[in-house]
Amino acid sequence: MLLRAKEWRAYLGIDVVSLGAGLTAVRNYPLFIILSLKETDLYVRRLVSKLPAKLTRGQAGVLGVLLAVLAGSAVAGAVDVYNLPLDREARFPQAAVAYLQQHPCEGTVYNNFNDGGYLLWKLPGEKVNIDGRMPSWKSDGVSYLDTYLDVQSKPEVRRAVFEKYAVKCVVADTATGDEAMVEGLRNEGWKAVSTEGTFVLLVR
DSSP states (O other), X not given: OOSOHHHHHHTTSHHHHHHHHHHHOGGGHHHHHHHTHHHHHHHXXXXXXXXXSSOOHHHHHHHHHHHHHHHHHHHHHHHHHHHSXXXXXXXXXXXXXXXXXXXXXXXXXXXXGGGHHHHHHHOTTSOBSOOTTOTTOEETTEEXXXXXXXXXXXXXXXXXXXXXXXXXXXEEEGGGTOHHHHHHHHHTTOEEEEEETTEEEEEO
8 A cells, every 4th residue: 555544634723624615715714724733733843853963055055045035935925915905905996886786787797707706795786797606607618707708808709698688787807818808898988987996897
């Protein structure tokens, strides 16, 4: 046997399961970090116990570089967290949502992939085009995500999809690949009724 039963069980712990969950969704990483603290502590203790009592200059240099990298990563992570906006909705199309709350869309809302969940939360009565659940979904054997990317880059696909699903409103984000689509819609007579940062709400 490549591994004894006892060793196999070590790979089936809750920390490994939580790592798998973290790889599927960023929101699960804090749980993985908490559940892996004990194993991390044991690993560090074992590592320290194996260090020689007196390090050579080369060993000290390698250890110093590793510690510097770890410290730099920790500082960079702390800076990123510090720079996050206190308003958790700041990176979502708040102005577009406010407009649609006052002026419900007369058809389907086409939206940027990143904003689908936010629109479902804020506009429960509206039909949205795509959200985080849909990358693996298919319609008639065609991936929703592939169709979404084609709508962004191919005007003929966009027109066909918009007609099929009666799209009357578009919540776009020019920072994530929607620039060409927004320009095309403007040229076709769509009206921008709300702009906020990189977000644009266009209606037909």
